[in-house]
Amino acid sequence: MLIATAGCTAADDGGATAAPTAASSAAPAPAAADLPQIVARLQPSVVTVRVGQGLGSGVVFREGGLILTNEHVVGDQENVEVALADGTRVPARVVAADAVTDLAVLRAERADLPPAPFHTELPPPGEPVLALGSPLGFLNSVTAGIVSGVGREIPGSAGQGNALVDLIQTDAAISPGNSGGALADYSGRVIGINDAYLPPQTGAVSIGFAIPAATALDIADDLLDDGRVTQPYLGVAVARLTPQIARSLNAGTDRGVLVRDVDENGPSAAAGLRPGDIVTQVAGERIDTLEAFIGALRSVEPGQPVSMTYLRGGDTRQTRVTPTAATR
Template structure:
């Protein structure tokens, strides 16, 4: 999927499409735009672990965690969570992935940095080197100059709605801070995020408080297992109360293992720039469709272009699943692999048709 902030050359655009794109952006409200943080004011948070729990059912068979268990959970997990400091004064959180000093954090926390400082729960602080990043999922790996560390444990199966959730990190620089709540929802996409981010889709929602600086820290369950990388929150000034989001642990583990293999992660690529249909966009295009994804631009020679998709088309469904937003399209691609063939239903000039698209691999330079 094209990064809307860095579209590749060769995009064919329609003048009318450019007009409705600006209308769609003007239609976004503060409630549509989550706070993100790259060491400044904003927020997204994350978690990690080197030992993975493949979801054999042990967690489901265990007694449900209660509020009384929270201090023990924090004591167990806190040594595996770190604070990351940047030279520019920015900071975030991270989670120990391996005992030899590999730290998982968010890409936006370390963006633009080659070296950072990593502070551990025992007070020691060492230099860390950024060794790999993936902007699509907003994940990064930092190699800290320390060994003999306690790696966190990942639960790679999705948690259940209503489960206990504890967020551990360094909000606003308050190191080793914990907040608690529950898992509030699964497979969440943040409305309007596709215009500037690939990562805010297919997320775990929690009401455990997430604040600037939690980015890269751990969202854990009642067994002390990392179930998510806290990725974003919607601020109170947008009318939200305790709306936080995390990258699922399964996604994090998969991406980390790819990064460790060759320094990059593969992502399915359509080669088009999407925009959620709004009444204004529908009016500009002269269509009566109530939901779908408008194609703003198509990369020459890309998968969508080769399949015959054109700027101005409206994607109605992918593999039979209706598309109500650009974020749903990005989430659908997250579960697909380069080389797979998908069926897209599209509308053009009031007529619907189906096309077969063989997905490509997202170019690293677009990420």
């Protein structure tokens, strides 16, 4: 399936390169008249990243001019330019980048940039969202939509090691140039970093993806720490376990996460996990939600066996999964 990242390329100034992953307390929905004020507060934290003749977007996430963007926006460049909401431009250095997670950290030569507020819980499907960035060079653009789903993966990513980077799907319009920009809730909090979309030639209409805020911030910390990211790959895609799904599986519980797909050549398949299983414990930690599952894996290193407790057909089972390193 054709996927496109949402960053402009220098070649066509509007094309895109081929792409390589708990119910939150929903933000109170403001009146429509409040949205311009919310956007105005957030826009100074969203920048345009210029790389030669191409461009993408970025989000200020920490004081000192630190900016999150996508790795495919900066490529192998060491220095870029960022355009601010007030029209000024400043140089920025690429501190570190990781192709597997498609994230990069920049440091702008201006320390007074205001960090955006981040919200690290996954949003529920249906929550209204805004996408901010510079699509096709239209600086400081805003589009609106809803969260279409969570726990998504870009089709084909499992074979590249990205299956555990659970993405937010949105129907807010994302176009080339939006990459690295903010997906925000209606309180002006960044819930994701825009990353990719399905182009119209696939038959898709408004299917875009963002890297969840918690994932992006964790990876940014790794990049700032030693310049690299090592992620465990379990070869399993999980989804939120709703009461309706739990009833259909006769699970006897709505606690845990649903195994939606398993890479037949991955560690989870070797450990005996199958689609339809419900994971209730990882590494000794009780798993009630999707966030808890993702959080339990943050301290897991590749090659380190991880105990898992899961339900299958109402029966409790245990296994050990040895993740490999996520590589492309």
